[in-house]
Amino acid sequence: MNRVTVDREMCKECEYCLHFCPKGTILKKSTTVNKMGYYPAEAVDMTDCIACGICASVCPEGAITVEKNI
Amino acid sequence: MSIVYKRPEVFTDEYKKYCGGCGHGIINRLIGEIMEEENLVDKAVLIWPIGCSVYADKYFKTDSICALHGRAPAVGTGVKRSCPEDLVVVYQGDGDMVSEGMAEIMHAGIRGEKFTVVFVNNSIYGMTGGQMAPTTLMDQVTTTTPYGRKDENTGHPVNMAEIISGLNGCYYSERVTVNSPANIRKTKAAIKKAFKYQMEGKGLSFVEVLSPCPTGWKVKPLQALKWIDDVVTKQYPLGVFKDCGQEEK
Numbered sequence: 001m002n003r004v005t006v007d008r009e010m011c012k013e014c015e016y017c018l019h020f021c022p023k024g025t026i027l028k029k030s031t032t033v034n035k036m037g038y039y040p041a042e043a044v045d046m047t048d049c050i051a052c053g054i055c056a057s058v059c060p061e062g063a064i065t066v067e068k069n070i
Numbered sequence: 071m072s073i074v075y076k077r078p079e080v081f082t083d084e085y086k087k088y089c090g091g092c093g094h095g096i097i098n099r100l101i102g103e104i105m106e107e108e109n110l111v112d113k114a115v116l117i118w119p120i121g122c123s124v125y126a127d128k129y130f131k132t133d134s135i136c137a138l139h140g141r142a143p144a145v146g147t148g149v150k151r152s153c154p155e156d157l158v159v160v161y162q163g164d165g166d167m168v169s170e171g172m173a174e175i176m177h178a179g180i181r182g183e184k185f186t187v188v189f190v191n192n193s194i195y196g197m198t199g200g201q202m203a204p205t206t207l208m209d210q211v212t213t214t215t216p217y218g219r220k221d222e223n224t225g226h227p228v229n230m231a232e233i234i235s236g237l238n239g240c241y242y243s244e245r246v247t248v249n250s251p252a253n254i255r256k257t258k259a260a261i262k263k264a265f266k267y268q269m270e271g272k273g274l275s276f277v278e279v280l281s282p283c284p285t286g287w288k289v290k291p292l293q294a295l296k297w298i299d300d301v302v303t304k305q306y307p308l309g310v311f312k313d314c315g316q317e318e319k
Contacts, residue, residue, distance in 0.1 A: 012090030014284075014291040020251055030134045038090065056075035060095025061086060062102075066074040 002051035003067045004043040011040030017055035017064060023048045027055060045049035078102035079113050091291025093281025094123050096248045097190060100258045101159065102130065104265060114157045115149050117142045121163035122197045123190070140171020143187065145179035148187075150185045153185040157265060158185040162281045167194045168204040168228050175234070182239025182273040185265040189230055189276065190219040192283035193302060199287035205229045207305050227305055233309035235247075241273035247280035247303065251293040268317060280306055 004026060006017075011034065017028050018041060028044045042062075051068040078161050080102040105111050114132040118124060121141040123308055127134030137145040146160040160178075167175050175187065194212055195201040202212045205227050209218035235243035244265055245256040257279055264275035280302055282294035289297065310316075 008086070009138045012088075014091030016091065016291065018219075019292055051074050053074040057251055057254055058090055058096070060088065060090075060099070062077035062081065064096070065076045068072045068074050070071050 001045060001046055001070055002049040003070050004051075004055060005065045005067075006033050006041050006043060007061075007063040007065075008040045008042070009036070010061045011038060012036070012061060013038040013040060015041070016060070019043050020053065020058050023031060023050070024041060049052060053061050068069040078106050079205065079247065080106055080131050081129055082131055084125075085118065086124060086129060087125050087316045089283075089285040090280060091284045091294060092122065092196075093135065093248045094126075094190060096229050096254060097128060097188065097257070097279055097281065098123070100254070100261055101161075104262050105157070108262070108265060110213075110265065110269075111138045111195050114159065115153070117149065117158065117160045119162045119166040121166045123161060124165065124197070126284065128159070128223045133203060135262060140169070141174055142171065143164070143174040143183070143185075144273050146166070146185045146187075147178060147181070154184070154271075154277065157268060159265075160187045160300070161187055162187065162189055162229075163164045163196070164189070164193065164205040165193045166205045168230060175230075176237075179234050179237040179239050179276070182237075182241075183269055184268060184273060186261075186268045187234075187277070188264075189278045189280055190281045191230070191306065192286065193227070193245060194283050194286040196283045196286045200283075200288070205230075209300065217221075229306060231276065231306075231311050234274070234276045237274075239273050240268050240276060240312055241314045242310075242312045243278075244273040245278040245306060245308050246281065247298055249280070249298040249306060253308075263315075272314070278306075280308075 051059040
């Protein structure tokens, strides 16, 4: 299984990762705000993730870490 | 287990003061990644402008100087001439370079200074609240051109990559954008090439990056990316305008 981790406090809700994810099911917007008032992205379902790293490569904050074959 | 991507070590823990979806964050990250990959962190001196990226010296663990408004190429000239072995990156926004600092960048190009210029073009003054910049597109609505930019009052947009490529001191000039994963990779390749030419001691290497400014354009971040494709690249076509390294081969 691969793993995507989003730093909650760093995320600014631009939704680039949600839009560019080729699978579209891995990341979702959180229902609670972080300390700056944004609804950050969070990884919900890792079954389809292929660890392509596109979500991390488009993140302006560098908030996403992608690990392969844990 | 292998890490596919993690935040570059060269960044500090400082919270970035950019708006959500700002292209500056992506471009800063690419510069950090390239410096780490090429082992240039210890040699790097980053010259920051006045503008949205004014606090960026706090985000990097490298040496940094924040220049006066528009004077980053002049400061870069001094640093590069006194420390020719260092990687000097002059990072400027469009208001900073094209409006206040036009003379500095033109003369740096004329003299053929051997540093890299990363020019972030979002066609608006982002930090001060979305006023018209010299790079603002025709008919673009800003806070100082509420009816759209008209040529009889405010002239025409400035295509910096083409202008700099016309100078004899320029070694490499390219325009890229950061509005999709593919374009981000191309941007990374362009900045990497510019750093390579600089470390080889060639002339001025200039990379113009079309960047989204969702706050200044008053749209959602994803709409801003689409607007770059639909409108901005019509005025500012992407591509390589000068690459003397390619011509020498």
